[in-house]
Amino acid sequence: MTLSGELKGTVVITGKQGIEELHRTSFYGRPRGDTLELSLAESAYLIYMKKITVQCEGEELDFERFFIRASNIVKNFELFYIVYKDLRGRGYYVQPSDIGFRVYPRGGHPGKGPAEFLVFVTSERIPLLLSVLKKHLDNSDNKKKRLILAIVDEESDITHYEVRKITPSGSSVLRPTTLHSNVTLLEDRCMVWEFDGSNMLHNEGFFGKPMDEGHLQLSLVESCYLLNNGVL
Known part of the structure; x- marks a missing residue:
């Protein structure tokens, strides 16, 4: 019945x-x-x-x-349904959350133990601000859950990404020394014109991308870093 x-x-x-x-x-x-x-x-x-x-x-x-x-x-309800149906079809127990779903681990279910994942549902066509992503990640960390992005495309295919915080570590073999070369700021990059300086930055520090032999283009982020370290 x-x-x-x-x-x-x-x-x-x-x-x-x-x-x-x-x-x-x-x-x-x-x-x-x-x-x-x-x-x-x-x-x-x-x-x-x-x-x-x-x-x-x-x-x-x-x-x-x-x-x-x-x-x-519910705005974009079809996205939530597509993701829910997929998760259930994979054998997961699923409960709603404020960003999408709470998903229980294999062998787990409501009443037996806590959910393991928080699934944030969105579309590949919807811009996702880093501030929003950070908010969801902080919330997931506070709840001791793993944050999963479920991104639905126009063919209703779903791509899952796990979002985690990492702290990059390591050191550079390039010793900061002042670069004796002309560097020009263009619209969205900087150009290093001197041959030895271009090779030193690229070959020893892996900065920039050669435009041709002896001429190196730097991104604005790289340029700011090198300026801050007294290289440019």
């Missing part, structure tokens, strides 16, 4: 039977007293799998109508 749920705002609510058949066996949703609360992504997936039907104001919503309605409620 297919379970019935009611769309209420941004969630779908099922009765007590949903707790028994959906949560305790497959860890869908979150129990709320004698009811089960399902996210829109969970609900769309369960409608697609023919495990539930969803009513809204006395009308049953099939998969198409539910998907369209959910898309009007």
Whole structure:
């Protein structure tokens, strides 16, 4: 028998039977007293799998109508559904989070242990500010979770990237010495014109990219670093 749920705002609510058949066996949703609360992504997936039907104001919503309605409620809902369906298809237990999903490790599930991953869902067409990425990474670190970017392309293929903080270490064999050469600032780079200076920077310090023999182009970041160290 297919379970019935009611769309209420941004969630779908099922009765007590949903707790028994959906949560305790497959860890869908979150129990709320004698009811089960399902996210829109969970609900769309369960409608697609023919495990539930969803009513809204006395009308049953099939998969198409539910998907369209959910898309009007949640911006880029299709991205969340695509990622959720993929994770479930891979055998992971998934719960919603403020940035996408909480994903449990293999062998884990809600009630047994904490989630291992926070999955941030986005599209390859949506610009991602470094400040936003850092905010999510700091939040993941505070919660002792691993941050995963799930990036959906126009063909609905998903690429996953793990985001971690690293502290570069090491030393340069290039000893800072003043470069006795003319260096010209252009629009988005600097040019080193002298042959020996170009070779020293590139061959010993791996700075820049030769434009031709004896002429080296430096990025603005490299130029600032060399200026700060008294080389330029």
